[in-house]
Amino acid sequence: MAKTTSPDIVYTKVDEAPELASASLLPIIRTFAAAADVTFGTRDISLAGRIIATFSDDLPEDQRQDDDLAILGELVKQPDANVIKLPNISASEPQLVAAVKELQSQGYALPDYPYSPATDAEKAVRAKYDSIKGSAVNPVLREGNSDRRAAAAVKNYAQKNPHRMGEWLPDSKTRVSSMSGGDFFSNEKSSTLADAAKAKIVLTATDGTETVLKDGVAYPAGTVVDATYMSAKALDAFLAKEIESTKAEGTLFSLHMKATMMKVSDPIIFGHAVKAWLKPVFDKHGDTLAELGVNPNAGLGALLERVKDAPEIVSAIEEVRATRPDMYMVNSDKGITNLHVPSDVIIDASMPALIRAGGKGWGPDNQEHDANCVIPDDSYAPVYDETIKYFKETGKLDPATCGTVQNVGLMAQKAEEYGSHPTTFEIPADGVVRMILEDGTVLHEHTVEKGDIWRSASARKAPIEDWVNLAIARQKDMGCQAIFWLDENRAHDAELIAYVKPILEAQGVADKFQILAPREATRLSLETIRKGENSIAITGNVLRDYLTDLFPILELATSAKMLSIVKLMNGGGLFETGAGGSAPKHVQQLMEENHLRWDSLGEFCALGESLKFLAESKNNPKARVLGQAVDAATQGILDDNRSPSRKVGEPDNRDSHYWFARYWAQALADQKDDAELAAHFTPIAKKLVENEKSITSELAEAQGKPVDLGGYFHGDPEKTEDVMRPSETLNMIIG
Ligand SMILES: NC(=O)C1=CN([C@@H]2O[C@H](COP(=O)(O)OP(=O)(O)OC[C@H]3O[C@@H](n4cnc5c(N)ncnc54)[C@H](OP(=O)(O)O)[C@@H]3O)[C@@H](O)[C@H]2O)C=CC1
Numbered sequence: 170m171a172k173t174t175s176p177d178i179v180y181t182k183v184d185e186a187p188e189l190a191s192a193s194l195l196p197i198i199r200t201f202a203a204a205a206d207v208t209f210g211t212r213d214i215s216l217a218g219r220i221i222a223t224f225s226d227d228l229p230e231d232q233r234q235d236d237d238l239a240i241l242g243e244l245v246k247q248p249d250a251n252v253i254k255l256p257n258i259s260a261s262e263p264q265l266v267a268a269v270k271e272l273q274s275q276g277y278a279l280p281d282y283p284y285s286p287a288t289d290a291e292k293a294v295r296a297k298y299d300s301i302k303g304s305a306v307n308p309v310l311r312e313g314n315s316d317r318r319a320a321a322a323v324k325n326y327a328q329k330n331p332h333r334m335g336e337w338l339p340d341s342k343t344r345v346s347s348m349s350g351g352d353f354f355s356n357e358k359s360s361t362l363a364d365a366a367k368a369k370i371v372l373t374a375t376d377g378t379e380t381v382l383k384d385g386v387a388y389p390a391g392t393v394v395d396a397t398y399m400s401a402k403a404l405d406a407f408l409a410k411e412i413e414s415t416k417a418e419g420t421l422f423s424l425h426m427k428a429t430m431m432k433v434s435d436p437i438i439f440g441h442a443v444k445a446w447l448k449p450v451f452d453k454h455g456d457t458l459a460e461l462g463v464n465p466n467a468g469l470g471a472l473l474e475r476v477k478d479a480p481e482i483v484s485a486i487e488e489v490r491a492t493r494p495d496m497y498m499v500n501s502d503k504g505i506t507n508l509h510v511p512s513d514v515i516i517d518a519s520m521p522a523l524i525r526a527g528g529k530g531w532g533p534d535n536q537e538h539d540a541n542c543v544i545p546d547d548s549y550a551p552v553y554d555e556t557i558k559y560f561k562e563t564g565k566l567d568p569a570t571c572g573t574v575q576n577v578g579l580m581a582q583k584a585e586e587y588g589s590h591p592t593t594f595e596i597p598a599d600g601v602v603r604m605i606l607e608d609g610t611v612l613h614e615h616t617v618e619k620g621d622i623w624r625s626a627s628a629r630k631a632p633i634e635d636w637v638n639l640a641i642a643r644q645k646d647m648g649c650q651a652i653f654w655l656d657e658n659r660a661h662d663a664e665l666i667a668y669v670k671p672i673l674e675a676q677g678v679a680d681k682f683q684i685l686a687p688r689e690a691t692r693l694s695l696e697t698i699r700k701g702e703n704s705i706a707i708t709g710n711v712l713r714d715y716l717t718d719l720f721p722i723l724e725l726a727t728s729a730k731m732l733s734i735v736k737l738m739n740g741g742g743l744f745e746t747g748a749g750g751s752a753p754k755h756v757q758q759l760m761e762e763n764h765l766r767w768d769s770l771g772e773f774c775a776l777g778e779s780l781k782f783l784a785e786s787k788n789n790p791k792a793r794v795l796g797q798a799v800d801a802a803t804q805g806i807l808d809d810n811r812s813p814s815r816k817v818g819e820p821d822n823r824d825s826h827y828w829f830a831r832y833w834a835q836a837l838a839d840q841k842d843d844a845e846l847a848a849h850f851t852p853i854a855k856k857l858v859e860n861e862k863s864i865t866s867e868l869a870e871a872q873g874k875p876v877d878l879g880g881y882f883h884g885d886p887e888k889t890e891d892v893m894r895p896s897e898t899l900n901m902i903i904g
Pocket residue numbers: 255256257258259260307429512513515518727729748749750751752753754755766767768769770771
């Protein structure tokens with residue numbers, strides 16, 4: 170077979186902890202794979218890399234970078250795509266600005282981030298930066314639906330080594346609060362298009378002026394198109410009420426949003442919360458705040474920075490703070506609150522962490538307290554509400570005995586809310602928003618007020634059908650309970666049910682599935698896993714995100730250990746590493762004391778799957794042997810407890826990579842399917858065993874001192890390599 174120049178597998182270059190881990194792990198992977206003639210390429214989807222690529226035309230030749238995200242976006246549509254995708258930063262405005270500053274300090278002549286663009290040139294720069302913001306990577310790469318579950322080895326390990334769970338007490342004051350009207354949930358309209366169509370979104374203001382908010386939105390036949398809005402007035406009234414009731418209940422005020430993936434709507438909602446919290450200050454000093462360039466959507470942290478030289482405002486803020494309930498803290502030592510940065514508290518991770526802790530969050534006094542969990546929109550809040558009610562009634566879950574909830578998620582082609590940012594608008598004037606098709610049909614219509622947040626989301630027919638088929642295959646494989654988490658009383662879900670039922674019936678499997686609204690599905694799933702049985706949650710895109718942190722965090726303590734496969738619709742494979750993010754805390758620890766607690770188990774699981782997929786797609790039996798040996802190595806890491814410890818002075822991420830290499834080499838040496846590979850790896854395995862002492866002591870010696878990576882967002886590759894590969898002995902063996 171002629172060898173093509175494109176690599177067999179693309180490994181992504183990302184940010185923060187997973188990228189540091191790659192500096193140590195990827196050389197091992199490359200060396201081992203080369204023995205089977207499997208090549209690994211890299212593509213840069215880091216925040217810094219994406220900024221450089223976006224502004225490449227304005228940079229000198231030697232600083233330019235290809236648009237790797239666009240290249241990958243094309244690759245994932247090819248039948249032979251094989252991509253290992255690590256978690257990257259989905260940047261909030263403060264993170265983006267910090268990355269730009271760092272690159273400027275390294276000599277990249279990038280334009281400053283225009284907070285309030287006035288000229289056309291500034292508007293163009295701002296549009297470029299906005300395209301980099303938020304979840305700008307995943308929606309481009311996810312050309313398939315999502316299949317996330319704990320590998321059997323990982324689940325068995327978690328049952329044998331149960332993690333600590335906080336106690337749930339029946340008198341816990343922790344609760345979820347969401348709006349009882351005026352939210353996205355209650356205003357939703359949805360229909361399925363019989364034919365392909367183009368739509369425009371038009372606001373007709375009360376004075377008759379027409380503004381085209383968006384034109385030329387194209388949908389193929391069979392697309393489910395939703396439209397809805399959140400009333401700004403209803404939101405403000407709700408937030409004011411919840412601030413008061415939190416104070417009365419003596420709990421922590423906490424707000425849980427997804428400002429990264431919902432990059433237009435959620436920062437606006439977050440900004441409403443900042444304004445509600447500081448309402449008397451905004452009422453009295455609104456003009457000054459505007460003059461100082463305060464943008465509440467960027468958070469309290471940015472606001473405090475802007476007003477620091479205005480003593481009158483600083484003391485007004487202090488006065489208001491004294492009257493407010495305590496706030497849920499991101500870092501109580503540093504005084505960073507829930508409202509400081511919109512991307513600090515991300516609902517998929519934050520709510521499960523609080524639930525796992527027995528309904529507790531950290532307060533300003535560095536103690537744990539009950540909390541009011543404010544989740545304004547009621548579409549998915551019932552999942553957390555019901556979970557909390559269930560645990561209050563029945564006590565905490567036991568990870569030693571509980572079963573598992575797997576997820577099959579509708580995600581492909583920017584499905585549902587997570588693809589809605591180009592069609593989300595903060596409404597500039599009172600009036601009526603209409604979605605109008607080319608033939609003049611008004612598809613959806615809402616009467617809105619200035620400041621309301623209007624959005625349209627869609628899900629295409631092919632991804633929906635693919636998702637139902639994926640669910641059928643997974644249920645067949647597992648033979649367990651399977652639930653479509655769809656609410657027949659919700660407009661969008663009713664349209665999906667109209668797709669689901671006929672497919673299940675046509676395939677004769679309708680009796681294997683239930684269709685339940687999220688609240689009922691939550692309770693049944695929790696009851697099921699408490700009995701030690703398993704369930705499959707078949708959900709839309711948002712619940713895919715929420716549940717693939719909620720259940721793993723309850724069952725395994727983290728979602729980072731999950732197998733996360735995206736079966737690309739055109740035949741390729743995208744192997745995501747866990748559902749966890751980039752863990753900024755881990756980088757801080759490495760910089761301060763040269764200990765990296767990042768666990769690469771997600772990467773190991775993805776690697777095994779990717780190699781086995783390659784074996785099938787390119788008919789490469791050696792890749793299968795390599796992949797099976799990865800599974801054995803992963804099992805070895807778990808059985809012998811070789812995962813990184815959290816504390817400096819104990820084995821860290823780099824040690825776990827040594828063990829991974831050793832177990833992998835051993836498994837390859839021991840297997841009987843490929844004698845050539847066995848002969849190749851026998852001496853390597855031997856050397857790795859014989860040099861255990863020198864390698865582990867060289868790795869241990871490196872720890873304990875601060876290190877310089879040459880940058881946070883755009884580190885120096887050589888410095889990073891020095892830090893992440895400190896064992897000369899290991900480096901010699903790996904080559
Ligand atoms: N797919 C993607 O590209 C995703 C990207 N993100 C991005 O990641 C960043 C942080 O996200 P956030 O949601 O706060 O979650 P984190 O990834 O920071 O996870 C929360 C906590 O989980 C633990 N954890 C997660 N992964 C690992 C791992 N591999 N090994 C050991 N512990 C782990 C850590 O706990 P402890 O600190 O206690 O050790 C960590 O602090 C954001 O920039 C976000 O946008 C988030 C989700 C997915």
